[in-house]
Amino acid sequence: MDDKDSDLSELTGLANLPAELFDAAGEIYDRTKKAMWSLVKYKELKMMYACAIKEVQTKFDVLDTEFNVRHRRNPINSVSSRIKSTQSIIAKLLRKKLPVTPESMEANIYDIAGIRVVCSYIDDIYAIADALLAQDDIELVARKDYIKAPKPNGYRSLHLIVRVPVFFAETKKKVNVEVQIRTIAMDFWASLEHQLKYKKDIPDQQEIVARLKACADVITQTDEKMLGLRRRIESAEDMPTEEDILFEKLGKLDIQL
Numbered sequence: 537m538d539d540k541d542s543d544l545s546e547l548t549g550l551a552n553l554p555a556e557l558f559d560a561a562g563e564i565y566d567r568t569k570k571a572m573w574s575l576v577k578y579k580e581l582k583m584m585y586a587c588a589i590k591e592v593q594t595k596f597d598v599l600d601t602e603f604n605v606r607h608r609r610n611p612i613n614s615v616s617s618r619i620k621s622t623q624s625i626i627a628k629l630l631r632k633k634l635p636v637t638p639e640s641m642e643a644n645i646y647d648i649a650g651i652r653v654v655c656s657y658i659d660d661i662y663a664i665a666d667a668l669l670a671q672d673d674i675e676l677v678a679r680k681d682y683i684k685a686p687k688p689n690g691y692r693s694l695h696l697i698v699r700v701p702v703f704f705a706e707t708k709k710k711v712n713v714e715v716q717i718r719t720i721a722m723d724f725w726a727s728l729e730h731q732l733k734y735k736k737d738i739p740d741q742q743e744i745v746a747r748l749k750a751c752a753d754v755i756t757q758t759d760e761k762m763l764g765l766r767r768r769i770e771s772a773e774d775m776p777t778e779e780d781i782l783f784e785k786l787g788k789l790d791i792q793l
């Protein structure tokens with residue numbers, strides 16, 4: 537224990553202990569203090585992740601609003617977010633045989649802040665991802681394209697790990713956020729498949745896995761057909777004159793932002 541703790545040791549009666557016990561109590565006290573500081577740091581980190589989610593979520597809101605005004609169509613169907621639970625963070629650190637400290641969690645776990653963007657069409661996924669990555673405050677840390685290369689079970693989605701700066705009263709912090717972008721159909725499939733992961737000893741598990749894979753294949757074809765149909769409908773529209781474009785833009789003046 538250092539000098540500044542001497543008041544505390546007087547108050548707690550530690551000062552009256554025999555020397556060996558005093559030292560042992562001092563060590564316990566120091567460790568407890570360290571653990572308390574870790575808790576404070578952990579709470580602050582979680583607050584930063586929550587703020588990073590707000591920043592990225594706003595970017596998606598802005599892109600969707602702009603797209604709607606320009607093209608009268610919302611590419612984004614829904615956006616949801618979550619902060620990884622304390623239990624899952626600790627489990628992941630232990631699984632990876634990493635120290636269970638706030639510093640280690642910040643350095644090694646990239647999906648503490650997670651955002652899922654659900655789009656209608658496959659091309660919207662890439663348009664939204666490109667528009668996000670083109671922003672000069674966004675850094676790409678990692679990209680996994682499970683649409684071009686689906687997982688063997690049939691899972692498809694575009695995953696991005698991005699770093700976004702968050703401005704606080706006294707500091708600026710760059711925070712990692714995991715972004716998963718997928719179509720409505722991919723999301724539908726992934727939520728059912730996710731349930732399978734948490735069930736043990738399901739009868740006919742092999743058959744269910746095979747049927748899920750078959751559904752993933754049908755969903756892939758449907759996503760591609762829907763995109764093809766939308767493109768055909770769009771290209772069948774007449775070439776607009778300058779007046780048409782102006783009147784169309786005027787018609788959008790009252791769109792709810």
Ligand code: GTP
Binds near residue numbers: 680687695
């Ligand atoms: P985690 O350690 O689980 O985060 O995986 P990872 O670091 O290998 O990253 P990956 O990009 O493969 O997966 C990240 C997240 O994507 C997972 O936490 C899930 O939310 C989702 N995901 C990945 N694979 C699957 C899958 O096969 N099925 C479902 N339903 N979701 C998946």
Ligand code: MG
Binds near residue numbers: 647
């Ligand atoms: Mg994860």
